[in-house]
Amino acid sequence: MRGTKHEQSRRTESCTRKGGHISRRTFVAAGSVLGVAAAVAPWVITSARAQDKSLRILQWSHFVPSYDTWFDAFAKKWGEENGVRVSVDYINIADLAATTASEISASSGHDLIELGPEAAQFEPSLIDMADINQEMAGKLGKPFRVAERVSYNPVTKKHYAFCHGWTIDPGDYRKSLWEKAGMAEGPVTWEDLLNVGAKIKDEQGVQVGIGLSQEIDSNMAARAVLWSFDTSLQDEGGTIVLDQGENLKRTIDAVKYMKSLYDRALTPEVFSWNAASNNQALIAGRASYILNSISAYRSAQEARPDIAKDIFFTPALKGPGGTGWGNVHVLYNYVIPAFAGNNADTAKQFIAHLVANYDEAMYQSKLYNSPSFPDAPIAGGQRSYTAVAGAKTLNDLTEAWFENDPFKLEDEADGKLRVLKSAAEWTTNLGHPGYANPAIGEVFSTFVIPNMMANVARGQISPEEAVKDAAAQIRKVFEAWRNRGLVQGG
Amino acid sequence: MATGVLEKYGARQRLLDSDRLLAAILIAPAIIYIVALMGVPFVLSIYYSLSDVTTGGTDAPFVGLxxxxxxxxxxxxxxxxxxxxxxxxxxxxxxxxxxxxxxxxxxxxxxxxxxxxxxxxxxxxxxxxxxxxxxxxxxxxxxxxxxxxxxxxxxxxxxxxxxxxxxxxxxxxxxxxxxxxxxxxxxxxxxxxxxxxxxxxxxxxxxxxxxxxxxxxxxxxxxxxxxxxxxxxxxxxxxxxxxxxxxxxxxxxxxxxxxxxxxxxxxxxxxxxxxxxxxxxxxxxxxxxxxxxxxxxxxxxxxxxxxxxxxxx
Missing domain, CATH: 1.10.3720.10 (MetI-like)
Incomplete structure (x- = not known):
């Protein structure tokens, strides 16, 4: 017999020792079988699962937690009625892009993913949702203009997403502080915010809460300032205009404004803020004005009712030319990855069901969600809220609820949300006045605009140089995405 | 025919008794782990760095340096x-x-x-x-x-x-x-x-x-x-x-x-x-x-x- 001395002796052992011990032969054979099983099992399980009718949804944990509870039950009920096994996974909004990237890279994961403007960067790996967009528009009326700009690519003519809702981004101010400073109704212009905000800081010791950091709210605030100063990153056609023609002076003025705001009404904390910081500052009584959705106010209603009662709202502040624009605070862009193409019809059926019941989504989010289809009729059947007399469409509901907030505290002032009724007129999208696209998304994700402002506020660079640098960075990003055939302009 | 079956059986036993096979099986998990979780991503990242790949797709056109x-x-x-x-x-x-x-x-x-x-x-x-x-x-x-x-x-x-x-x-x-x-x-x-x-x-x-x-x-x-x-x-x-x-x-x-x-x-x-x-x-x-x-x-x-x-x- 061949083999080493050890092998020969082991052969003898394995032939003679029977019970009690695992023999070498058994170990080798079992190890090999286990190895093969471990390699094949995922494929078998995935194939078996694929036989079921299922829908896996990934979306961000809502800023109003009760919404997720409602959504879970809503999705499950729809699944039971339609013979679909539905599961919903919630993750932090900041992790959505990374998770989607990894699922696309692995060609495996959820069938329906809720993204924000970053949906554009995944376009090549998403299925065209033109059919559901057109079907819903045909049935429910024209969508909010922003919805198309964040879900459609005019270069590829593809509807890479379906935007079912959006969130208003008003100014939240502390009435008692502003009243004392002689402006009870809060600021109307950015100039008011600078002058009266500085006065409140000097006399009452409470600063303004506009971030200059590498996070989402600072990004939006910086854009709101630019747009209200009648300048923007790109024009309608996707050409970079930040430093072109009249826009150059306007952009520099906007940057100088932020520098003044920092010097007079802010503190260095705004350079280190994260997405929750301005909420915390407002609720802690350490901010006289912030730019945020009503979630900060809703949190205050639970944590600090005294502060909540003092929080009132303003529409987008106006710039020197009288223009006032605010961002869509968040938007709800459903996408279907190409790898989930087999489940696309199921996913679209669910989307249609959600849109048809959007009154519930608005109510359960405590009015945080606004509908993309405001003219949609209110669905029949039992609702979780008290019926509103005369309301036939979602827009009627919005008007009524913003007039009489069903979630206001008992002894709270009436009509605090009234100013939000006009939000659709002063709200716009990333990429305004053009489309949100992957280049706009990358500029947003790499914080080019708030950093342009922050560098000047920190005294690192002059406003002129900051604008020049930012424009150069933006051009580089746009050029790369244009070469990939996903961005218009030139 | 009986001899053929015995030879086949003997060959199988010899294979299961082989030191080399045992050594390979014992070391395989470590090698698979290193190759799959370190080697492949490393090679992939080198290729990615030389390409214009985006998170949106798997196309990775070569762009050199x-x-x-x-x-x-x-x-x-x-x-x-x-x-x-x-x-x-x-x-x-x-x-x-x-x-x-x-x-x-x-x-x-x-x-x-x-x-x-x-x-x-x-x-x-x-x-x-x-x-x-x-x-x-x-x-x-x-x-x-x-x-x-x-x-x-x-x-x-x-x-x-x-x-x-x-x-x-x-x-x-x-x-x-x-x-x-x-x-x-x-x-x-x-x-x-x-x-x-x-x-x-x-x-x-x-x-x-x-x-x-x-x-x-x-x-x-x-x-x-x-x-x-x-x-x-x-x-x-x-x-x-x-x-x-x-x-x-x-x-x-x-x-x-x-x-x-x-x-x-x-x-x-x-x-x-x-x-x-x-x-x-x-x-x-x-x-x-x-x-x-x-x-x-x-x-x-x-x-x-x-x-x-x-x-x-």
């Missing part, structure tokens, strides 16, 4: 490169000094030594992300307990206070404090490892050598610099290697504390690669940024391991 060329003149990248060396270098320096002091203290016998040892090792036992979130609150711009303590001590928050009249120091937003905070947290989390390594080195020095130095009249510092440290150089090499690699390749601390801000001033290679490649979608560019770590870490590892080997020989 374009991604690297784009980085060379980019001021944000150069600042990031500087930051990466600054954070790693400062952390290393402080860990070596403090680790040596702590190890010297732990060599001695004193009451409550177990408690001190436990406290020193504690940061090593907590998950990095959780402990950094704890630090995020320590540095909070409003609720920082450090600032509260300073205010209570009268050092902050009133006119004429030593640290200024503002109510907070704004650890993550003001001047050089963000970078200092990042280095502090890195030191905090790596110091236990450094201490344990140095302690092992001190314990490995033969007692006779120490005693001989004492007999010869060598004082503490003379023994430290002329006896202990030279004999501990290989161990120090390990401490340097681990500290530098852990800090150089880490992104958790900065991602949680500053996300690279204010205004990109605290980005390191890992965070810039993440924000450019994954969040921004330009995966090829992100891969190129991340690959700048490879030659530094490879060279450092090779040099230190070579020095240790030479010293041992």
């Amino acid at each position: 374009a991604n690297f060329r784009a980085l060379i003149g980019d001021p944000t990248f150069l600042q990031t490169l500087y930051n990466t060396f600054l954070v790693s270098g400062m952390t290393l320096l402080i860990v070596l000094v403090l680790g040596t002091i702590q190890a010297e203290l732990l060599l001695r016998s004193f009451r409550g030594k177990w408690l001190v040892r436990f406290l020193i090792l504690l940061p090593w036992t907590a998950p990095v992300s959780l402990s950094v979130i704890g630090w995020l609150w320590m540095f909070d711009s409003i609720f920082s307990p450090i600032d509260w303590s300073l205010r209570q001590a009268g050092l902050l928050g009133h006119p004429g206070a030593l640290l200024g009249p503002a109510t907070n120091l704004y650890w993550l937003g003001s001047g050089g404090l963000p970078m200092a905070s990042i280095i502090l947290v890195n030191v905090w989390r790596i110091l236990p490892l450094g201490t344990v390594i140095v302690l092992a080195g001190l314990n490995s020095i033969p007692r006779e050598v120490q005693e001989q130095a004492l007999v010869d009249g060598a004082g503490y510092f003379r023994r430290l610099f002329q006896v202990n440290l030279p004999m501990m150089l290989p161990i120090f090499g390990i401490a340097v290697l681990f500290t530098f690699v852990f800090t150089f390749a880490d992104m958790v601390v900065i991602y949680i504390l500053t996300r690279g801000g204010p205004a990109n001033s605290t980005h390191v290679l890992t965070t810039l690669a993440f924000f450019t490649g994954v969040q921004g979608g330009s995966l090829g560019q992100g891969a190129a940024i991340a690959l700048f770590m490879f030659p530094v870490l490879a060279a450092l590892s090779a040099i230190i391991l070579m020095l240790i080997r030479r010293r041992e020989v």
